[in-house]
Amino acid sequence: MNKQNLINKIKQLEGLTHDDRAELINLLNTKKKYGLIWEDKPEVVEEELRTHLPVLREIEEKRILSVDNVPAKVENKKQEQSLLFEEEAGNTNKNLKPESKQLPPNHILIEGDNLHALTALTFTHAGKIDVIYIDPPYNTGNKDFKYNDSYVDKEDSYRHSKWLSFMHKRVEIAMLLLSDKGVIFISINDIEQAQLKIILSELFNENNFVANLVWSNKEGGGSSDSKHFRLKHEYILCYAKNIQNINFKGVEISNRERYTSSDKFENIRGPYYLQKLGMGSIQYSNSLDYEIETPDGTFTTPKLNNSGKKACWRWSKIKFEWGLINEFIEFKKDKNSNWIVYTKQYLNCDNEGNLIERTQRPFGVIDTFSSTQGAKNLEDIGLSKMFNYSKPSALIKYLLDISTHVDTTILDFFAGSGTTLHATMQLNAEDGGNRQCILATNNENNICEEVTYERNRRVIQGYKNSKGTWVNGLKGNNLRYYKIDFVPSTKTELNKRFLAQCSSDLLCIKEDCYNELTESLNFNPVQCKIFTNNKGRYLIVVYHSRKQLEVNEKLINYIKTLDNLSENIRLYAFIPEKETLLEDFAEVADKIEAVPLPEAIYNAYRATFRSLKLDKKEPVGNVAKLEDSENENEIVVITQDEE
Numbered sequence: 001m002n003k004q005n006l007i008n009k010i011k012q013l014e015g016l017t018h019d020d021r022a023e024l025i026n027l028l029n030t031k032k033k034y035g036l037i038w039e040d041k042p043e044v045v046e047e048e049l050r051t052h053l054p055v056l057r058e059i060e061e062k063r064i065l066s067v068d069n070v071p072a073k074v075e076n077k078k079q080e081q082s083l084l085f086e087e088e089a090g091n092t093n094k095n096l097k098p099e100s101k102q103l104p105p106n107h108i109l110i111e112g113d114n115l116h117a118l119t120a121l122t123f124t125h126a127g128k129i130d131v132i133y134i135d136p137p138y139n140t141g142n143k144d145f146k147y148n149d150s151y152v153d154k155e156d157s158y159r160h161s162k163w164l165s166f167m168h169k170r171v172e173i174a175m176l177l178l179s180d181k182g183v184i185f186i187s188i189n190d191i192e193q194a195q196l197k198i199i200l201s202e203l204f205n206e207n208n209f210v211a212n213l214v215w216s217n218k219e220g221g222g223s224s225d226s227k228h229f230r231l232k233h234e235y236i237l238c239y240a241k242n243i244q245n246i247n248f249k250g251v252e253i254s255n256r257e258r259y260t261s262s263d264k265f266e267n268i269r270g271p272y273y274l275q276k277l278g279m280g281s282i283q284y285s286n287s288l289d290y291e292i293e294t295p296d297g298t299f300t301t302p303k304l305n306n307s308g309k310k311a312c313w314r315w316s317k318i319k320f321e322w323g324l325i326n327e328f329i330e331f332k333k334d335k336n337s338n339w340i341v342y343t344k345q346y347l348n349c350d351n352e353g354n355l356i357e358r359t360q361r362p363f364g365v366i367d368t369f370s371s372t373q374g375a376k377n378l379e380d381i382g383l384s385k386m387f388n389y390s391k392p393s394a395l396i397k398y399l400l401d402i403s404t405h406v407d408t409t410i411l412d413f414f415a416g417s418g419t420t421l422h423a424t425m426q427l428n429a430e431d432g433g434n435r436q437c438i439l440a441t442n443n444e445n446n447i448c449e450e451v452t453y454e455r456n457r458r459v460i461q462g463y464k465n466s467k468g469t470w471v472n473g474l475k476g477n478n479l480r481y482y483k484i485d486f487v488p489s490t491k492t493e494l495n496k497r498f499l500a501q502c503s504s505d506l507l508c509i510k511e512d513c514y515n516e517l518t519e520s521l522n523f524n525p526v527q528c529k530i531f532t533n534n535k536g537r538y539l540i541v542v543y544h545s546r547k548q549l550e551v552n553e554k555l556i557n558y559i560k561t562l563d564n565l566s567e568n569i570r571l572y573a574f575i576p577e578k579e580t581l582l583e584d585f586a587e588v589a590d591k592i593e594a595v596p597l598p599e600a601i602y603n604a605y606r607a608t609f610r611s612l613k614l615d616k617k618e619p620v621g622n623v624a625k626l627e628d629s630e631n632e633n634e635i636v637v638i639t640q641d642e643e
Contacts, residue, residue, distance in 0.1 A: 035202040036195060039161040042617070044148050045113045046169065050614055052486035053605055054116040055502045056509065062453060062481035064460055066104040102434050103535055104476045106512060107421055109456070110440040111448040112484030114413040117440035118173040120484070121411070123604035124510040125438070129177040130408040132184040133399060133420050135391055139163040139192050146444075163192055168199055170413065172611045175203060177411065178241040183210065185399055186237045187391065193235050200239050210238040210246070215395065216367040236366075236399070248362055248402045274330060274342040277313050277320070278305035288312035292320065294339040295331050305340055315343070362402045369395040378417060380465045381458050386451045390416065396423035406433035415439035418452040422459050425474045436512075453481060480514070491602075497544045499598040500574040504529055504541055506601070511570050513539040521558065527551045530558075536566025541597075542573035552584050559588040568593045572600070 010016075010024050110117045121129075137145035141154030147162045156162070174184065184204075188196050193212075201209060213236040240246045279302075289312045291299040302311035315323065323329045323343060330342045373392035378384050396419050400410065404427075412420035424437040441448050462473030487499045508514050513531045521530060528551050531539040540559075542551060552573075559569060571592040575581045581594045609615065 036164065036198050038164045039158060041147070041158055041162045041165045043115070043166070043169075045115050046612060046614070047619065048486070049116070049119065049489075049609065049612070050619060051489055053489045053499065053601070054112070054120045054484050055487055055499070056110065056120055056482040056505045057485045057502075058505050059481045059483060062479075064457060064477075064479040066476055066478055103533060104478050105428070105434050105436040106478045106480060106514065107424070107436060107456070108438040108480055108482065108509060109415070109418075109421075109448070109453055110438070110482045110484065111443050112440070113442055114440045115170060115173070116484045118170060118177070118413055119605060119608045120506065121438070121440075122173065122176050122608050123601050124506055125177050125409070125411075126604060126607070127177070127179055128409055129174075129411045129438075130179050130182050131400060131403050132174055132178065132182070132411045132413075133187075133396060134185075134412055134414045135187040135416060136167060136414045137163075138189045140189075160192070160195065164195060164199065167192075167196065168203075169612055171200065172203055173608055174411070174413065175241070176607055176611070180242055181245045181247075182241040183246055183403055184239050185213075185403075187215075187234060188237060189234050190231070193237070197237055200237060204239040204241070208240045208243045210240050210243060211364055212237055214365045215369070216365060217371050246403075272344045272346040274332075275345050276305065277315060277329075277341040277343050278302045278311050279314050284310065284312050287316065288314070290317050292341055296339075298339070300339045300341065304338055313341075366395070366398070369398070374419065377419070377422070378455070380471075381455055381463055382466070383417070383451055383455055386417075386447075391419050393419050393423045393426065396420050397427050400424060400427055400435070404433075404435060406431060406435065408433075408435045410435060410437045411440075412437070413440040415441035415452050416447070418455045421456050421479075425456075425459060425477050428476070429474050453479075482509075496598050497574065499601060501543050503572070503597060503601060507539060507541055507570075507572055511537070511539045513537055513570070523551075523554070528555065536564050538562065538565065538569040540569060540571045542571070542575075544574040548574070549584075556585060556587050559585075559591055562591065565591065571595065572597050574598070 007025055010021055013021070016024075110120070139145045139152065139159065141152065141156075141159065143151045143153075145152045145163060145166075147166060152159050152162055171184075171186075178184065184200075186196065186200075197209075197212065214233050215236055216233045289302055291301055292313075294300055302313050303309065305311065313320065320329065328344050330344060332340050332342060334340050369392045371389070371392065373394060374390035375384065377393050378386070378390050400408075400420075400423055404410065406428075410420065410424055415421075418439060421437045421439055424435050427433060428435050439452060441452055443449060456479060458473075460473050460475065460477050460479060463471055465471050482505060485502065487502055488495045508531060511531075513533045515532050515534055517530045517532060518525045518528070523530060526543065527545045527547060528540065528542045531541075540555060542548065542555070545551065562569070569592045571581075571585065572595045573581050573584075575584070575596045576599075578594060578596050581596050582589060585592055585594060
């Protein structure tokens with residue numbers, strides 16, 4: 001029976017009120033044809049948005065500006081490093097480009113729940129984010145996922161519904177932030193991968209599915225989640241806002257970096273690393289167990305190359321002789337003076353020595369980075385015991401490299417240890433880019449202050465690594481730290497004034513304009529504020545005051561003096577409508593772009609509340625009590641197209 005026939009039958013049913021019929025028809029019309037259906041579990045942080053609007057407040061003492069990035073004391077000058085990912089002291093990074101004269105990017109770190117942070121960003125960055133990378137909780141049941149301040153364990157009957165509710169809300173808001181050329185990468189494992197792909201196909205449209213990348217964790221020890229296979233991989237789901245607009249650049253050889261060995265070199269064929277020719281006995285073959293003559297005329301065997309344990313070579317004798325003639329073989333002595341045989345793994349050649357084209361489509365299987373590198377990144381910075389399961393910086397840098405251009409805005413709202421910002425700054429240093437990164441994370445166990453912020457502070461200002469060697473900072477970066485604050489959402493006149501008064505930091509982020517001139521120009525910061533980026537961009541914010549007309553007149557006279565504008569001045573003022581604002585500043589109308597406050601903020605947040613469907617949900621007074629009273633089993637249904 002088709003839908004219209006069912007609707008006609010509902011209309012003919014007796015004993016139903018008009019409201020009952022309307023509700024049944026509405027349920028029928030909103031029934032999904034394809035996707036997931038799950039029990040929506042309300043969140044405390046979601047409920048807070050009914051009564052309070054999030055704003056951002058900068059913690060100025062944590063501000064890091066590029067002009068302040070010279071450490072007071074530099075030790076071990078003779079052992080200076082410039083490469084943050086280097087494994088060996090003394091290496092030089094030939095890819096780093098000299099600092100340009102462009103304005104340093106203003107990176108943003110937001111402390112607070114990411115649902116609130118995303119809501120605030122709908123005002124500052126709607127349609128402006130080019131790449132989103134997130135590494136959300138995998139919902140393993142092993143204290144990796146918190147919902148309403150409680151860990152969700154494997155015995156929770158609503159385990160998957162809670163995770164789906166949690167992710168759906170955040171990704172739906174994140175979609176509002178993506179530009180028309182934007183893409184999102186989400187790391188995930190087998191537990192929720194299938195469900196996540198379905199909700200992403202529903203939100204983005206399955207036609208905007210780009211790839212389900214497989215990250216083969218090269219040095220991982222294998223997962224205990226499967227009794228039958230040793231799992232050493234995760235997934236990175238990629239979707240586009242509009243797949244017709246994306247253009248992943250080819251993988252340049254200089255960026256196909258492999259960090260599987262600390263020994264990295266370069267010769268006429270280009271960069272390479274060394275890999276032992278010997279391997280264990282798991283794939284033992286008599287044909288691969290032969291003697292090799294070493295540089296001093298002695299002979300070595302796979303067993304000697306494997307600490308006396310049974311082993312064989314990876315290459316046949318014929319291929320070894322080919323490698324020796326073509327300089328693909330290298331000999332080194334270990335600490336016991338035993339000769340170890342290595343093959344040179346060139347980054348621009350395959351294992352047969354054939355030159356790989358310098359540009360090609362990125363591979364769907366990523367097998368060049370390992371989880372141990374993520375731990376090593378933190379260990380090198382001195383934060384190894386502060387955070388577990390950090391993604392390798394090189395992996396995130398690779399994703400950013402193939403998906404961004406040099407002037408891109410990047411967002412990570414599950415920031416964790418801050419790897420995405422670290423990778424962004426390193427990539428900027430290598431190709432002269434000016435990418436901006438925005439991070440959001442809560443401060444549970446002081447992670448935001450002591451790990452996310454501290455890691456990137458050290459990366460910017462420089463630090464002494466685990467070997468005692470000084471690593472130069474990436475000084476051409478600004479970092480600004482914000483906390484989520486709240487303003488009552490009821491639209492009283494007092495609350496409107498309060499919201500406008502608290503909007504300065506939001507507006508600075510929105511316009512990327514931070515250098516305040518207010519008091520130096522003899523204006524009262526209670527009445528208005530003036531900012532510039534020192535490159536011809538200006539931001540003016542006018543607050544409610546009894547002298548607002550006088551303030552406006554004074555501002556008009558100041559605006560008339562500005563002749564170095566690179567674009568129209570962004571003028572935000574506490575006023576009910578744009579027409580009135582334009583009338584007040586008619587004398588300088590050709591120099592301004594006028595926006596009334598706080599209506600602009602209300603309008604932006606309204607889109608978020610529509611995504612969350614707060615207007616259609618009953619308020620929840622006590623979320624914990626509601627969940628305790630639920631006794632039914634969880635239902636997660638995959639629906640299919642109707643016949």
